[in-house]
Amino acid sequence: ETGVTQSPTHLIKTRGQQVTLRCSSQSGHNTVSWYQQALGQGPQFIFQYYREEENGRGNFPPRFSGLQFPNYSSELNVNALELDDSALYLCASSPTGQSNYGYTFGSGTRLTVV
Amino acid sequence: AQSVTQLGSHVSVSEGALVLLRCNYSSSVPPYLFWYVQYPNQGLQLLLKYTTGATLVKGINGFEAEFKKSETSFHLTKPSAHMSDAAEYFCAVRHSGSARQLTFGSGTQLTVLP
Numbered sequence: 414e415t416g417v418t419q420s421p422t423h424l425i426k427t428r429g430q431q432v433t434l435r436c437s438s439q440s441g442h443n444t445v446s447w448y449q450q451a452l453g454q455g456p457q458f459i460f461q462y463y464r465e466e467e468n469g470r471g472n473f474p475p476r477f478s479g480l481q482f483p484n485y486s487s488e489l490n491v492n493a494l495e496l497d498d499s500a501l502y503l504c505a506s507s508p509t510g511q512s513n514y515g516y517t518f519g520s521g522t523r524l525t526v527v
Numbered sequence: 528a529q530s531v532t533q534l535g536s537h538v539s540v541s542e543g544a545l546v547l548l549r550c551n552y553s554s555s556v557p558p559y560l561f562w563y564v565q566y567p568n569q570g571l572q573l574l575l576k577y578t579t580g581a582t583l584v585k586g587i588n589g590f591e592a593e594f595k596k597s598e599t600s601f602h603l604t605k606p607s608a609h610m611s612d613a614a615e616y617f618c619a620v621r622h623s624g625s626a627r628q629l630t631f632g633s634g635t636q637l638t639v640l641p
Contacts, residue, residue, distance in 0.1 A: 417570075446628060455617050455631030456571070469626020503570055505629075515561055516629065518571040 415440055417519035419504050425525045426494050434489040434522045436504030443509050444468070445487040446516065447479060450501040462487055463509065491524075499526045529554045529620040533632035541640045546590075546605040548635045550618030553599065559621040560601045561629065562592055566614045574616075577601060588612070613639045 418437045426432050438445050444463045448456035458471035462481035476492040485506070491498055501523050505516035534549040552558055559578050563571040575586025582594040592603045601618060615636050619629040 419570075446626070448629075453634075455619075455633050456629075458626075458628040458630070461626040461628060469624060469628060471628065505571075515573045515576050517573075518563075520568075520570040523568075 417442075417504055417506050417517050419502075419519040419522050421522060422520070423523045423525075425527060428494055428496060428526055430494050431490065431492045432494060432524060434491075434502050434504075434524070436487045436489070436506075436519060438485045438487070438504075438506035439517045441508055442506035442517065443485045444507045445481055445485065446505045446507075447487070447489045448503040448505065449473070450503060450521070451497075452500070456503055459489070494526045496526050499524060529558065529622055529630050531618050531620050531630055531632040533616075533618050533635050535635055536633065537636045537638065539638040539640060540608045542610055543607050546603070546608045546612065546637065548603040548616050548618075548637065550592075550601045550603065550632060551599050552601060552618075552620045554620055556623045560592075560594060561619040561621065562586065562590070562601075562603050563617045563619060563631075564614050565617065565634075571617065574603070608637075608639045610639050610641065613637055 420435045446461040447459040450456040460470040461468045465481045478490045480488045501521045503521045504519045530553045532551045561576045562574040575584045577594045585591045590605045615634045618632045
C-alpha cells in the first residue's frame with residue numbers, strides 16, 4: 414500500500430505571496446490533518462479534513478486554509494506569507510472508525526519564506 | 528486540555544547503552560499516547576502507541592514504553608542503543624475532540640556515540 418505523499422518537497426516563496434501544498438493520503442484513509450513544524454520544535458496542528466469539510470482547527474489565522482477532494486487528497490493554502498511561516502509542513506492521514514489508530518505522516522514540504 | 532512535556536532536549540548515549548527518553552503528559556481524560564521518530568529531512572514514523580489495555584507497549588526497532596498513570600508518564604526505552612537510533616523523538620497525546628489531533632512535545636534529539 415502507498416503511504417502519504419506530499420508535494421513539492423521544497424519551496425521558496427517571497428513574503429506576501431501565496432502558496433499551495435498538496436497531499437495524497439494513504440490508501441483507505443479518509444481523514445487528513447496538516448501540521449506545521451518550525452525548526453527545532455514539535456509539530457503543531459493546523460487543521461483536519463474529513464468528508465471534504467474542516468473537522469477541527471488549531472491556533473492558526475484564517476490565511477491558512479485547506480481543501481479535501483473526493484479522492485481524500487488535500488491541499489493546504491497559505492496567503493500573505495510571512496517570514497515566520499517558514500517551516501516543515503506535514504500531512505498525516507488516518508482511517509475513520511478506528512479510534513485507536515495513530516496517524517501516518519508524509520515526508521513533508523519544506524517551505525522557506527524570504 | 529492535553530499537553531506533553533519532554534524532559535531533555537538532547538540526550539547522548541554510548542552505543543550499546545540503555546536509551547531512556549522521558550515524557551510526561553497532562554490529560555483530563557484517559558490519554559492515547561504516541562512516540563514518533565524523525566530522521567533528518569524526513570517526516571514522522573510511528574514507533575509505538577498506548578491506547579488501552581497493557582501498560583507496557585512494545586514498538587518497532589526494539590523500543591518500548593510504559594504507561595504509568597500515577598506518574599502521568601510514558602517514557603521510551605531501548606535496552607541497547609544502535610548508531611541508527613540517532614534521530615529526534617517526539618512524544619504526543621491525542622485529543623478527545625472530533626478532530627482527535629495530536630499535541631506533540633518539543634522533541635528530544637538522541638545522539639549515539641561510538
